[in-house]
Amino acid sequence: GENVEQHPSTLSVQEGDSAVIKCTYSDSASNYFPWYKQELGKGPQLIIDIRSNVGEKKDQRIAVTLNKTAKHFSLHITETQPEDSAVYFCAASYSSASKIIFGSGTRLSIRP
Amino acid sequence: EPEVTQTPSHQVTQMGQEVILRCVPISNHLYFYWYRQILGQKVEFLVSFYNNEISEKSEIFDDQFSVERPDGSNFTLKIRSTKLEDSAMYFCASKDRGGNTEAFFGQGTRLTVV
Numbered sequence: 726g727e728n729v730e731q732h733p734s735t736l737s738v739q740e741g742d743s744a745v746i747k748c749t750y751s752d753s754a755s756n757y758f759p760w761y762k763q764e765l766g767k768g769p770q771l772i773i774d775i776r777s778n779v780g781e782k783k784d785q786r787i788a789v790t791l792n793k794t795a796k797h798f799s800l801h802i803t804e805t806q807p808e809d810s811a812v813y814f815c816a817a818s819y820s821s822a823s824k825i826i827f828g829s830g831t832r833l834s835i836r837p
Numbered sequence: 838e839p840e841v842t843q844t845p846s847h848q849v850t851q852m853g854q855e856v857i858l859r860c861v862p863i864s865n866h867l868y869f870y871w872y873r874q875i876l877g878q879k880v881e882f883l884v885s886f887y888n889n890e891i892s893e894k895s896e897i898f899d900d901q902f903s904v905e906r907p908d909g910s911n912f913t914l915k916i917r918s919t920k921l922e923d924s925a926m927y928f929c930a931s932k933d934r935g936g937n938t939e940a941f942f943g944q945g946t947r948l949t950v951v
Contacts (some may be wrong), residue, residue: 761942814880825940
């Protein structure tokens with residue numbers, strides 16, 4: 726079945742540095758790749774998404790890249806700030822499917 | 838800003854008891870979902886619901902689980918006879934349309950089965 730692998734499971738970076746989280750997916754039919762941020766005690770919140778007809782997308786300090794051939798996609802956060810500390814989930818889906826398949830999550834900690 | 842709301846935020850129940858988790862999706866949304874997250878693990882799909890019927894369900898969603906949209910606003914998940922391994926955070930989500938569009942998640946209900 727569909728599977729999404731995510732690395733690393735934990736990541737600690739100095740405030741102001743960049744953070745990169747990487748994911749791979751197994752189902753070649755996947756064409757939608759959202760990224761969610763989950764803060765303590767809250768539900769996942771979409772922060773950025775990318776569709777398979779696009780290789781890269783940027784929104785202020787956040788960018789995602791997608792390599793369909795390799796089935797890799799990544800989240801890049803630049804100029805990290807304390808409020809970026811959270812658990813980040815990558816996910817994959819395809820347009821005719823109902824469900825989102827989540828990665829295992831990355832706990833990002835920003836050191837002051 | 839419209840949001841998905843879930844009640845209760847925390848439910849403790851004895852093994853074998855029935856529980857109903859409640860969700861109020863965003864008002865103009867048509868697609869509804871339940872996911873669960875066992876402590877420290879990934880978010881897992883349980884079931885999707887559209888046009889008053891289940892669209893898709895996972896292996897986790899066995900005969901002990903059921904969903905219902907009893908009126909125009911609520912979407913419920915019932916677990917008929919809870920097991921210890923049902924302890925998890927349960928998230929409701931909704932979308933305004935199908936395809937590759939944003940799913941909005943509620944804050945979750947923490948279910949503890951003792």
